[in-house]
Amino acid sequence: MKAREILRFNLLYQGRRITPWLYSAVLGLIAFGAVRSNFLPDARRELFLLNSPYVIAAATVLSCLLWLLLGASVAGNAAARDMQSRMYPLMYSAPVKRSEHLWGRFGAAFLVNAMVLGAVPLGILLAIYAPGVEAEYVGPFRPLAHLSAYGLIALPTAFAATAVQFTLACLGRRAALSYLASVVLFMTAYVIAAGVAVGLQMRVLGRLIDPVGVVTIIGYFSDFWTPDQKNTLLPAFDGIVLLNRAVWVGLALLALTVARRGLEPAAMYRSARSRRRAAPVETTVTEAPRAITVPEVDTSFGFATRLRQTLATARRSFRTVVRGRGGAVLLLPIAAATALYMVWNLDFMGVPLVPRTDLVLTFLTASLGDPRSAWMIIPLLTVFFAGELVWRDREVGQSAISDAAPVTEWTLFAGKLIALACLLALWMSQLAIAGIVVQTGIGGAPVELDLYLKVLLGIQLTDYVLFGLLALATHVILGDKYVAYLVTLLAYGAIVLAPAVGIDHNLLVFASDPGWSYTDMRGFGSSMSGWAWFKLYWVAWAALLAVAARILWVRGPETRLRPRLDRAALRMTRVTRFAGGGALGLIVAVGAFILYATPFADARWVVPDAVEEVVEATEVEAVAPDAHPWLTATTLRVEIYPDSREATIDGTYSMVNASGAPIDAIHLTMAPGVETLGVSFDREGELQETDGSEPWSYALTAPLSPGDSITMDFEIRYAPRGFDDRGVDYWVVPNGSYFTNLDWLPVVGESRRPQPPIASDEGAPLQQWRPDVDRVAFHAVVGTAQDQTAIAPGVLRRSWEEDGRRYFEYVTDAPIVNEYAFFSADYEVSEAAWNDVLIQFYHQRGHGRNVEGMLEAAQASLDRYSEWFGPYQHKVLRFVERPGLGVGLHADAVNIGFEEGFALMDPSRDLRGLDLPYSVVAHEIAHQWWGTDLRPAFLPGAPVLSESIAQYAAMRVVESALGEPALERLRSFMRTETQVPPLRAGPPLFRAFGWFDAYRKGPFALYALGEYIGHDAVDRALQRLLEEHRNGTPPLPTSRDLIQALRAETPQEFQPLLLDLFVGNTFWDIEATGASSTETETGEWRVSVDVRVAKVVADQDGVESEVPTEDWVEVAVYAAGASASDPPQYLERHYVGEVEQTIDLVVPMRPSRVGVDPRFLLIDWDIDDNHVDVDTGS
């Protein structure tokens, strides 16, 4: 009864506050926005229906995640209101049981939260059914989908979160602690659960500890459900989801039993005021009263006093947050966890990386609004501590005295800001220590203290302090702690989400900048000037906020805005007016300068470097390419000025009309990042220049007949004006310049303008859309700073010094595809030779860790490939380092560029014994044949012709040069991704464009085919393909050509296998279900193996259909007593014509174990059931 009355009273009390209704409105908007902005585009791409249960569940999860942070005050208020308002002596002396208090209060908080979350389904319904959504993307209305999302996702989340928030606030006697509980839950859902599920590969545990469903529902079902399943099944009814809900409700009940203790009266008087001194202190003075005399002191209020006051305020405030609020230790577990995380994750696909400071710092830093970073926790904690700092004096009542002290509002604000900055600096130092501990623990790289200082206490701290100031000012200006929490969180949300909604100019997003990066090779490159200007701009804004905070500072009992505004006028002193005016002036001046210095409407070329970009469109668009001449030769003079970050290129294109028709006009597209100084042709005509991204055209007076040639001279200059708002370009930097012809040089042919390509598997002409398929004879002179080496494709013919600069002349000895890069840096070089080919490794000093092994790999690769595929076309092969902490490599003809991260690999520490750099080198060198020599049409299936063949080639180099066990290690490494089986839904290999198909499934398929039909047969097919297409004349080869070539070499019996591997998206399910053996009279053993070989074909949507089993499958028998590494005593292919079949065979020795497809050649991700022990019946 009493519990019900407490519940009723609290419910009404909370309902009369404005905040729950505010939360409700905000959440409804969030749910609406999540569906409309996040899921509607995907629904329009027909990945699922907009009202599919998956979308409803996922939108609910996202909303609940944000509710955690936004709505924390409800539970905190219910738990700690009596303590903070000092009403507990009245309340808790009433004859009410603790459990009645608990359930009444908690129940009210939970009901209010449930009501707040009720806005979520409303927002979702509105997003689906309000105007703006085409009817075809909405399926039939399914009430159960909405009900289950609210009932099984939102409500249990609310219950668990309310309980945890309530408990923490109750035990700490402070409402604000509920927000801290929320931050912990948020991080658990958003970071920790994913870390456990993906980072540590404990998927079920990860799904169980996620309190909201980020991993449990969104992560799991978006990765593992097919479109069809997303549209029909209810994620909320999945077994693990239900278990997760049960776990969290259980935890909630557990937390509440702890909270109940916090409600004991004894506990009230213990920790609320002082934990250490429970009993009030009494003075023991008994002397007679004597008169008090007041000491006369001098007081002064000059600058020194103001400074002293500011520092005293800062010190006192800092102590409050560090001691009283756990500020000092709060981040320690996170720093420690990060250190552990780094130890586990300083690797690339399991290959340990050297913990160089620049790499370690990438783990410790993130931009303020990066939603993918765990360091969101720092702004989230800042929100909490800013509130504590501003409200501390008032909450303990000390403001009654201190408000009347002769201290200016500037002093108070600055003191609190300094305290917050010190706290943030303390956290940054803790992160630095975590990084240093990891570095020294692993070893192999020096600790660069100055870099830690610059990055963590310079760059990162600036962002965090700016945000801290925003939070402090918000609290001051709004004058209500919980409204201020909400507004600060919304402001942070705006920072995070602004780019997603198209507000991406850094002048519009608080504290943002165009980005920065640091690598050992490049340093900060050119990123710091833009960073500094934008920070100055935002510091000016911060100063303006500080002025607002100063004049609206709450002093005295009045917290409402109106009376404070009255007083604000009085506070507009000369200094304040000067500061405000100065800040405004700075905002305008710096903003104007930034607008001047950053180029507007800089339409950057979209050069698709990831094949995935093709995914967007699969429809044929029958746009005939315009007739344009093809490049045959390119001659360049390139001047790179690393120090002034400029470059010029004088060039000549020689072109021929290879089309069958006369050409009237030549269209040119000029790269937007560079300036074109001049263009001229050796045939008469009229040049029409345009600005912007429209192509230039040159109308020929006399048309260019088929077979005729024309040359074009051009001059371009790269001289960036200031900096770019949308990111930093690092093309020319003091050390480590890198740019490609596709970035800068004019492109001939209107239809070949770089743009997102439209892919098609029908018809060949679309391939001519890309500018890089021409074959050119290349000749370049490249000049750079005296202490640097400049690198371009071809053989270095000579090198000289002139006017304090160094020049390099490069000439190719065979035509190359029209895609190449220029490098310039202070390089060291390591060399080796293979026959008459010079192999060079250009790298930054100190980055040559793996050079020897890689030179060996290069020699072995050249050796095998020239035998398997044909001669290498050039006299030199280079690996050239370029700045970047990624491990990406890109193979152009002759030169293979690699990022610094690749040089950080340390295979000697790889416990798997895998030498990944070796196989990567082999892979990239294979691209000299597959990808450059043979340039596939840019169509679906293209990656199979380049990446899959390159990886297949690398597997065989590893096998042939390092031996069978090395190949086994590589194959097992390549199977890492299939430990959690990837979705089967997808295209067949011949139309594939995804990473997994290109780098894993494709090479496995080629290898399997090689094992069945002989690798030399595969080589013959590849050689033929290469011979036909090496010259690069259209039509360019497609995956169909590969399959035709392979078909010609495949015996009749394996033709179905070829089709299964490449033309159908086929999956085998192979299992050894049992085996028995008996000894024959002759002393041999008759073995009977029960096999199960099922086969399905999956389509794009994941609909699977069974296909009949008609396969040759290897069967192996292992002798008793043989060790695991011994070859089997029997390995033969057997024909399996039915799903379940028994195979009888005879072996000479007693068998112990049999395997079906024992070498895992066929596409079957479950390899654990391929072997079984033999039942010998004895």
Next chain:
Amino acid sequence: MDLRIRDVTKTYSNGVEALRGVSLSISPGLYGLLGPNGAGKSSLMRTLATLQLPDTGSIHLGDIDVVAEPDRLRRTLGYLPQEFGVYPKASAIDLLDHFAVLKGVGGRAARKEVVETLLRQTNLWDVRKQKLGGFSGGMRQRFGVAVALLGSPKLMIVDEPTAGLDPGERVRFLNLLSELGETSVVFLSTHIVEDVSELCTRMAIIDRGQILLETDPTSAIDGLSGKIWRRVVSKSDLPALEQSHPVVSTKLLGGRTVAHVYADTRPGPDFEASAPDLEDVYFCTMAGHIGNGVREEAGVAP
């Protein structure tokens, strides 16, 4: 240095008129502000202490315009509010030193000396290193006194200061205030009449935001001489007495009720003359017999 308050009004947003045209002129010395709870005492105190702005009116201390230059006033202000808290986890000496910095006491040595002196004066020296969270009400009050005394204030605002003090402490504190009053303006609000009668050279009585009487205690008492009459009645006769006579106060004495009645002449044979005290001044003022709140219908000239 005088404190001059002119026509100060303050109306809160809920419509309560806390101050209605308050004007006072206060010279150095101890000035007492008497009034019932809710009369506007604390509103006036907070306004004087720069913590809230008056809607109209002006306040000056010497040449300091309190409304326009709050920071100048704060430099010479000692303020002891009626209710305040302290950081529970700070020690007394630490926090007092902190306030000394805030109050502009420069120099580490000077600060140390003044902090030590004040802690000794307020009898907190022995507990200086203990956390304030463990202090009793009286100790906390003395700590507040120490803070208020920092920096040789020329204006002391003390709002109901003696509430939490034991009798000895009260005496010591009041002595201190009167000593301060020799050089500074000490403005004391209280609802305890004795505080004022024992100490103050000047006083005012405030009710419902208006100053009803501004006077000095002695002449106020003299003014009532011969006008206060007492009579002992039983509890049941009291309503009849109140009907027939202007009863200003009643008091229990040994189980019977002693009523004081205001009248120019002896109201009746049962009444005996009573020597007036400040309490009679207070109640007569509140009842509207004397001061600015004299009721028309009473028809009595002050």
